[in-house]
Amino acid sequence: MAQAIVVGGGLAGLSAAHTLLERGANVLLLDKQGFMGGNSTKATSGINGAGTRAQQDAGIPDNAKTFFEDTKKSARELARDDLIAVLTGRSGDAVNWLQDKFGLDLSQIARLGGHNQPRTHRGGAQFPGMVITYAQMERLEDLAVSDPNRVKIKMKARVSKLLKDESGAVIGVEYEHKGKKEEAYGPVILATGGYAADFTSDSLLKKYRPEYYELPTTNGDHCTGDGHKLALAIGASAIDLEKVQVHPTGLVDPKDPEAKVKFLAAEALRGVGGLLLDNTGKRFVDELQHRDFVTGKIWENGKYPIRLVLNGKASNEIEWHCKHYVGRGLMKRFENGEALAKEFGLSPDVLKKTFEDYNESVRTKKDPFGKKFFSGEWKFDDFYHVAVMTPVLHYTMGGLEIDAESRVIDSNGKPIPGLFASGEVAGGVHGANRLGGSSLLGCVVFGRVSGDSASAYILQTASAAIEKAGGRLGAIAGQLGAPKASTSTDIPKEEAKKAPAPASTSSSSAGGAKSISKEEVAKHNKKDDCWVIVGDDVLDVTEFLPDHPGGEKAIMLYAGRDATEEFDMIHERKVIAxxxxxxxxxKLA
Incomplete structure (x- = not known):
C-alpha cells in the first residue's frame, strides 16, 4: 500500500502510525523536535477507559454510556455528541489495545474530578504518559530500522505547507529538514498538539484568549499551533479556539516561583484524597470538581499561597509521584501535624479544626463544598506531603473541526480529501472543559481513527486510479503497491534478526573507559557545559538539553550532580544508548 504522512510524534501521531502499519500502509513520520513524545510523555494521571478488562477485574460497574454523560456534562454541552460517542465508545478498546499490543500495565484505576466511576488507568510506577508513549515510540523506532521501506522517521523536520492538487485534495507536505526544502506525498494526518505555549508573533492564544497570555504553562515550547495554522491556510475550519483549559494545580518551584513553564501536579493527587487549603489553612472547594471550576474557585478565593496537602494514606497510594516531586524540590514532606502547621505559619488548632470539619463531611456525606467522593478520614498525628499550587495553561480544547472519521472539515462544512487530524490539534471533542485522563485517551482513540480513515482513503484513491486506468491496472497496481509486508506493527521473526540489539545499560562499558571524579563532574554545571552522573556512568548532556522531552530544566536540576535516583524513577537505563x-x-571514579 502507498504512504501516509504523519506530522507530529506525540501519542496521537504514534497511535496513528501504528494503526496505519496494522492496516498495511507505509508511514513517514515528521516531527519538528529532536525527540518524539511531545506533551504526551508528561501526562501524569493516566488514561480513561470505560468497560475495560481492568475495571471488570476490579468490579467497577462502568460503561460507555456513563462516561459519555460525564464527558458531555464537563464539556458544558459544547462538545459534539458524535465525537464524544467515538471518544467514550472506543475508550475501553483503546486501553485494552495498549495492554495487548504493547504489554503495558494499566491495572491501577483512579477516580478523577468529574467522573462518576473510577476509570483513569495507570501502572504501578512512572508517569503513565511516558510509559505509554515510550512503548509506542520505541516499537516504531525499531521498525524504522528493521523495515525501512515501511517506516521512515525524520526528526527536526518542520512542515511549512500542505500540498494540494487541482481538485483541492491534500496530496502531501512541504517541509524543511537539515537546511533543505523537501516534499513528501500521501494523505496527511496532523497530530501536532495544541497552542497552550503559543507565544509566537501570530499566537492563537493571544488572539483568542489574551487574558491568559501571561499565565505560566505546562506545555513544551513546541506547542505553537503549527497544525492549526497549516490547515487554516488551505481553508480548513476551526472550532472553539477560545476554549483554553487552565489547570488548577501547577507546581510552584520555591527556587523559581515566576518560571514560565511549570510541572503539573497530577490530578491523581487529588483523586486519591489530597486537599486544597488556602493560606488560612481552610478548604474552599470540592477538590474533585471539574478543572475549570476548581481554577475559578482559586481565583475567587484569592488567599494565596494555595497548598495541596496529602495525608499518609494518600501519599502511600501515589508514593511514586510524591517521591518524584520531592526529588525535584517541588514538594515537601512533614512528619507530623505540628510541622505542617509551622509550614503554614498557623496554630496547630487551625489545621486540627480543618481536618475535623472534613472528617464530619466524610462521615455524613454532607460536604459544605459539595464533595461526593471521599478517601477516608484524616488524622493530625500523621505524615504529609505538601506543595504550593498555581493555575497554569494546560490544554486547548479548540482546534481543527473534524468529523467522526477524523477528517478535517473545510469552511463549507465538507471534508478536505486527504487531510486528517487527531489529538489536541482536533477540536470539538472536549467542548469547554476536558476531563482529566481524556487527553491520552483522545490521542489513542482519534490516532487510531485517523489511521483507519487514512488507510481507507489510500485504498479508495488507489481503486479510483486503477478503475480510471482500465487496462493499465497491472502497471498502476505495481506503482501503488509496496513490497508485501506484515499488517502488524509487531516485528516479524525474520525481521527481528535485523532489528537493533537491546541497548546496554551503559554505553561506556567497554574496557579502558575514562575515569572521572565527582569533583570534576561538579565543575560542569552550566547550560552550555552540563554533565550528570547516572549509575557508574558520567554523561555530557550539553547537546541533548534542547531535545529532552521534559525540557532543559528537568536535567539542569541535576547539572554537575548524581541524577541516578531521579533517572531510574522515570527511565530505563537503555534509553541512554x-x-x-x-x-x-x-566512568565514575
Missing part, C-alpha cells in the same frame, strides 16, 4: 548514544564520556 538509544537516545543519547554519544553522551556517555566515562
Amino acid at each position: 538509544r537516545y543519547a548514544p554519544k553522551a556517555t564520556i566515562g
